[in-house]
Amino acid sequence: MKITIEIDENCIEDEVIIRCREVNESISKLNKMIADVSKKDRKLTLYKQEKEFYIEVSEILFFESESDGVRAHTKDDVFIAKYKLYELENILPSEFCRISKSTIVNAMKIYAITRNITASSLVEFENTNKKVYASRSYYKNLKEIMNEKR
Numbered sequence: 001m002k003i004t005i006e007i008d009e010n011c012i013e014d015e016v017i018i019r020c021r022e023v024n025e026s027i028s029k030l031n032k033m034i035a036d037v038s039k040k041d042r043k044l045t046l047y048k049q050e051k052e053f054y055i056e057v058s059e060i061l062f063f064e065s066e067s068d069g070v071r072a073h074t075k076d077d078v079f080i081a082k083y084k085l086y087e088l089e090n091i092l093p094s095e096f097c098r099i100s101k102s103t104i105v106n107a108m109k110i111y112a113i114t115r116n117i118t119a120s121s122l123v124e125f126e127n128t129n130k131k132v133y134a135s136r137s138y139y140k141n142l143k144e145i146m147n148e149k150r
Contacts (some may be wrong), residue, residue: 001026034095042091046072046079053079058094061109061125062132063088065102075128097145099123099134107145114138 016034020027043054061073063081070081081088088096088104095107100120110137111126113134120133123142134142 044072044081046081047137048077048079055079057092058106058108060106061128061130062103063096064132073128073130090139095145097138097142099132099138099142101135103132103134104132105132107142107144110146113142113146 004014010025012032018031019026041123042111043056044060046053046055055072059074061075063085064071064073065085070083070085072081083091085102086096087106089098092104097107098104105123109125112124114122114124116122117136120135123132123134125131
């Protein structure tokens with residue numbers, strides 16, 4: 001694989017072009033990695049009372065859907081997200097994954113998982129007492145992402 005970087009001072013927006021003979025597994029992985037890098041640097045606009053907050057995606061532990069909307073949890077705070085969970089799945093980097101119908105977690109922030117074969121597994125986060133549950137049907141996907149990202 002050959003890598004070329006061209007510097008163009010007149011360039012308005014950075015652009016990455018992948019030129020290949022065919023899209024194979026390596027090219028797909030490279031494409032995903034580049035997309036993830038651009039998503040990681042992003043900040044989400046979240047709300048609390050009358051204020052707008054601009055929170056880095058990497059600071060978010062999990063998103064949880066409740067009856068009145070989606071909540072974004074950081075280590076010390078909770079914000080309102082004006083997104084649906086399915087919208088968040090499309091805009092968040094790949095270390096975020098759905099662990100139940102109502103929860104998306106940041107796999108990089110998980111400290112421990114207490115596996116329960118017959119019910120939901122307990123997911124704990126580092127340096128906080130916040131916890132969520134991973135349903136059995138989403139557990140396998142969570143473990144795959146945990147193994148891939150670690």
